[in-house]
Amino acid sequence: EVQLVESGGGxxxxxxxxxxxxxxxxxxxxxxxxxxxxxxxxxGLEYVSGIxxxxxxxxxxxxxxxxxxxxxxxSKNTLxxxxxxxxxxxxxxxxxxKGGVYATDEIDNWGQGTLVTVSA
Amino acid sequence: xxxxxxxxxxxxxxxxxxxxSCSGSSSNIGNNYVSWYQQLPxxxxxxxxxxxxxxxxxxxxRFSGSKSGTSVTLGITGLQTGDEADYYxxxxxxxxxxxxxxxxxKLTVL
Numbered sequence: 001e002v003q004l005v006e007s008g009g010g011x012x013x014x015x016x017x018x019x020x021x022x023x024x025x026x027x028x029x030x031x032x033x034x035x036x037x038x039x040x041x042x043x044g045l046e047y048v049s050g051i052x053x054x055x056x057x058x059x060x061x062x063x064x065x066x067x068x069x070x071x072x073x074x075s076k077n078t079l080x081x082x083x084x085x086x087x088x089x090x091x092x093x094x095x096x097x098k099g100g101v102y103a104t105d106e107i108d109n110w111g112q113g114t115l116v117t118v119s120a
Numbered sequence: 121x122x123x124x125x126x127x128x129x130x131x132x133x134x135x136x137x138x139x140x141s142c143s144g145s146s147s148n149i150g151n152n153y154v155s156w157y158q159q160l161p162x163x164x165x166x167x168x169x170x171x172x173x174x175x176x177x178x179x180x181x182r183f184s185g186s187k188s189g190t191s192v193t194l195g196i197t198g199l200q201t202g203d204e205a206d207y208y209x210x211x212x213x214x215x216x217x218x219x220x221x222x223x224x225x226k227l228t229v230l
Contacts, residue, residue: 014157026139035219037219037221044122044206044208044222044223044224045157045165045210045221045224046207046221047218047220048219050218050219059217059218059220060218061216064208095164095165103212104152104212106153106155106167106170106171107155107167107168107210107219108155108170108176109167110164110165110166112164113164
């Protein structure tokens with residue numbers, strides 16, 4: 001069974017930084033692209049970032065480009081999201097999600113999410 | 121403003137059928153496979169349909185997907201109260217090099 005467990009969320013001040021982690025199990029982590037998707041309170045889903053199997057390609061929407069960095073450690077089956085220059089609008093539940101062989105393949109499994117609150 | 125457009129809400133009676141539309145453009149729906157996700161209240165989204173019309177194991181055949189040009193449709197037959205949820209379409213956007221989602225559709229089973 002695929003399991004994705006996020007950690008690292010919490011309260012952070014505007015302008016601050018935070019690193020999220022996602023521990024993956026139940027599948028061969030090395031063989032799948034991975035992504036982060038967020039959901040602000042009462043809002044819809046928003047893509048945050050994605051990374052290819054070997055980490056050689058990364059993907060970001062304009063809203064987070066230059067502020068967020070996705071990375072992975074295949075030896076530890078762990079996905080990361082380093083966030084800096086945080087804004088109040090970055091407040092959301094952040095989901096770790098499993099993709100397919102390619103970043104364009106379907107997102108098929110979601111973690112339970114970790115809440116990040118950006119507030120003074 | 122979401123890249124993919126969905127109606128904010130739909131409703132139908134138990135046992136009836138409902139469809140949810142999702143429209144986009146040639147850079148996303150028109151040239152890539154679309155997935156649908158169901159999000160029950162207070163839970164993470166769950167994959168419902170992938171590759172436009174395929175169901176993962178465990179998803180009942182009451183759920184179906186179709187695609188025409190730059191639009192896709194999710195169909196749900198034999199509605200149950202347990203189907204009340206938010207439904208999202210999503211796909212890769214080749215111009216943005218990122219996944220994009222619809223704004224979500226809240227299904228109410230009256």
